[in-house]
Amino acid sequence: MGAIRYTPAPSSDTSSKDSDDRTEWDEEQNVGLYSNTVKPMKAIMGEQSWATQALQRFSYYGRRHDLRRVLVLLIVIASVLMVLFQVSHREIYNSAPSKETEHEAEPAAPPLGQCTTWPVGTNANETSTYKFRQVARNSTLQSFAPRGGWKKPAGISIKALIFYGRRRTVDFLDCYLMQNLVDNGGYLDEVWFMIHTDNQDDLAYLDHLVSQRERYRIVNPGECQGSSYGCIWDPVTEDDTIYIKIDDDIVFIHPDTIPQLVHTRIKEPYPYAVSANLVNSPLTGYKHYESGAIHPFRPDPYSSPRHRASETWRSSEKQEFPQSQLPDYLDGNVSSVTKDVLATEVDGTPPYEGHPWLLLEGSKSGKDSSQSPLLQTPMGINRLRLERDGDAEMYGAAWRSWMIASQQHYSLLQNLEDDAMWRYHFGSAIEGYPRSGPETLADEVALKHLERLDPHRLGPGSEQLLDTDYVRYNLNFVALWGHDIRAALPIAEDDEQDITVTIPKRLQRPFIIDTRAVIAHLGFNPQQDGVRQTDLLDRYRAFANEMICTPGDRKRPFDERCPGF
Secondary structure, three states, X not given: OOOOOOOOOOOOOOOOOOOOOXXXXXXXXXXXXXXHHHHHHHHHHOOOOHXXXXXXXXXXHHHHHHHHHHHHHHHHHHHHHHHHHHHHHHHHHHOOOOOOOOOOOOOOOOOOOOOEOXXXXXXXXXXXXXXXXXXXXXXXXXXOOOOOOOOOOOOXXXXXXXXXXXXXXXXXXXXXXXXXXXXXXXXXXXXXXXXXXXXXXXXXXXXXXHHOOOOEEEEOOOOOOOOOOHHHHOOOXXXXXXXXXXXXXXXXXXXXXXXXXXXXXXXXXXXXXXEEEEEOOHHHHHHHHHHOOOOOEEEOOOOOOOOOOOOOOOHHHOOOEOHHHOOOOOOOOHHHOOHHHHHHHOOOOOOOOXXXXXXXXXXXXXXXXXXXXXXXXXHHHHHOOHHHHOHHXXXXXXXXXXXXXXXXXXXXXXXXXXXXXXXXXXXXXXXXXXOOOOOOHHHHHHHHHHHHHOOOOOOOOOOOEEEOOOOOOOOOEEEXXXXXXXXXXXXXXXXXXXXXXXXXXXXXXXXXXXEEEEEEEOOOHHHHHHHOOEOHHHHHHHXXXXXXXXXXXOOXXXXXXXXXX
16 A cells, blocks of 8 residues: 655644733823923024914924834834744754754754753753763663564564654654664564644654655545544555554553564464553553552652752662651551542642652662552552452543553563563463454454464464453554454444454454563553653653664653753
């Protein structure tokens, strides 16, 4: 299929005029000014007729009002020129090429609304001279690749579908996508950006990015652009193709993830779709809690930064959360989990913009043995509600709470620092799936690929799975066959419900999670405002720069430094 280039339409937005706060002229001062010039003229010219005097008075008032108009006009012109200068200066700066990279000039940076905790200075001019932190690139991520490494299956096209609307996270998601391209030893033949925004700045950024990447494509889904997600699937129907749908706010992809999903998709033809193991999902989040992947992180207890700006992703480079700052009501009993406690500990207010989360003091060494440190954190407090309020309340809070989302993200960074990604692999091999599903063309096609590529079922994939049992799961990162999508069209507007529950249930083909395919999803809509007031985006960018991005393609912050750093 030929990719459809998207040409942004002219914006229909109209700019509002700036209000004018100019003060009125002081009439008495003006009269005094002109009277000082008129009196000497009388003395020189002598007494005049009433007609001459009236003409002079008329001329005097005309000159006075004309001068006022001229001065007002000059002020307006000066104000407009000043605004135009500032706008053009900012655009010139934002589009200037970085001294650290060889890229072309990029589109203007997005409007502020997020700040950075990196040392980029307090004004825009300092960002262009930002120096990346020098880190020895001798670290490697724990991998569970088969002996001999991952090898892309022959005869199958693999394409990533980025449901695109936000450039801020796609900025360093780009590093993960590049790492997974076939040109770089990965599995992705192409990356399709499925447009789902009308924002002209986001579209301009994407157009610039795609122009630099040979295997990137822009696809305009038509009517559902910026609205529902149903028809965005319409072009995704090619035979012998595995599509991997990826949200644009995915902030971490383990190098094993895409190969693992592909091999599981091939090895298990019966399930309808295979999802990655999501960090920040209500269902898998509490599976991670039970498997030991969640750590006792809490937001900084102070109301302003107590550390300098720095480029880092490791929690060991920050202070710990002092035991003395723990509230007294955190006693580990469900009776203490009142509405006020939940409002503070699960749905609380961020302490300040750009704040970190800190590991509870003594939790790594086991010094605090009085109770589980996790019961003094948002996820632990929320889980205490399970027996009293039921799983619906617990999972509902996990979906909307920015604090529960943040604890999962900081725990992932801790597990990466500990080189312990195995903590997320809670699933197991599932026996009993039919060799093929109901007698449909889709199943027969998938089965033929399995017989050709792995006839003895000895290859990688499907080692540790979780069957969701037709319970709704998040559709942030999932692998599907093109012929399966085509057979199910049209996809409902709520594509998540359709693909994870409705279609699998109708076909009696389960939706499964491969727990070895770990990714991180930044946040659901109710979480986003709170998550963006942490330093998580800065930390994930620092991790990508050190571990994923090539040295010539590392990413600078979009923003000015947060207050107080």
